[in-house]
Amino acid sequence: MLSLKEVHSFYGASHVLHGVDLEVKKGSVVTLLGRNGMGKTTTIHSIIGFVTKKQGEIWLEGENIISLKSHQIAKKGIGIVPQGRRIFTTLTVRENLTVFAEQDKGNWDLERIFDLFPRLKEREKTHAGNLSGGEQSMLSIGRALMRNPKILLLDEPTEGLSPLMVGEVMDVLLKLKEKGMSMLLVEQNIATALSIADDVYILNKGEVVYHDHPNELRGNMDIAYHHLAIS
Numbered sequence: 001m002l003s004l005k006e007v008h009s010f011y012g013a014s015h016v017l018h019g020v021d022l023e024v025k026k027g028s029v030v031t032l033l034g035r036n037g038m039g040k041t042t043t044i045h046s047i048i049g050f051v052t053k054k055q056g057e058i059w060l061e062g063e064n065i066i067s068l069k070s071h072q073i074a075k076k077g078i079g080i081v082p083q084g085r086r087i088f089t090t091l092t093v094r095e096n097l098t099v100f101a102e103q104d105k106g107n108w109d110l111e112r113i114f115d116l117f118p119r120l121k122e123r124e125k126t127h128a129g130n131l132s133g134g135e136q137s138m139l140s141i142g143r144a145l146m147r148n149p150k151i152l153l154l155d156e157p158t159e160g161l162s163p164l165m166v167g168e169v170m171d172v173l174l175k176l177k178e179k180g181m182s183m184l185l186v187e188q189n190i191a192t193a194l195s196i197a198d199d200v201y202i203l204n205k206g207e208v209v210y211h212d213h214p215n216e217l218r219g220n221m222d223i224a225y226h227h228l229a230i231s
Ligand SMILES: Nc1ncnc2c1ncn2[C@@H]1O[C@H](COP(=O)(O)OP(=O)(O)OP(=O)(O)O)[C@@H](O)[C@H]1O
Pocket: 011, 014, 016, 034, 035, 036, 037, 038, 039, 040, 041, 042, 043
């Protein structure tokens, strides 16, 4: 579905990604772990074209999209749930979901979104700025789905949420996985990442320093300790 080959990314003279290789197979969930500032968001932003100075190859369903502009990439079916949610706080839940929707393009519509997120249905007419953090995260995921993506890139959707809300958001992501959605999930929390991943990558200073099946990482937590500084 999506693969990065030897991707280097730069902010001006600052060389941030150093030859990242990463693959998301169709219908699989890949989690990208790493401490703050290691290049996770830069990886996502390189895929969607927000970072323009880059080298290497980024393949989406057989097409190298690395030279395309962000608006062209968006049309190729990559959905983004950005860090910090970036919902429109002055619009209602319904307006957030419908404002950029591409309902003619596929299966997702308001009814299906509200089936997946009954909380959003209950708060349909509420201004998004009045939602809880967990509800805002759900809204950000719902908004991305309304564009009927082939693959979802999620940048720390559970950041700052209570454990209860983390569980609710992860339940939704597991349901999406069951429906066959391909996902690249950036996470800081290793337990959350391992609960859904088919494949785990760890980034350190813009390089992939670990890639394996989550069970291997579970059985080798000193690697996690070394690269993620957890105890
Ligand atoms: N717009 C920018 N201009 C210059 N440097 C940047 C920019 N955005 C990020 N960086 C730098 O690039 C490096 C990687 O940052 P990035 O945001 O990708 O890390 P991250 O792993 O997503 O961290 P976090 O979890 O804190 O978001 C950091 O050193 C950061 O300071």
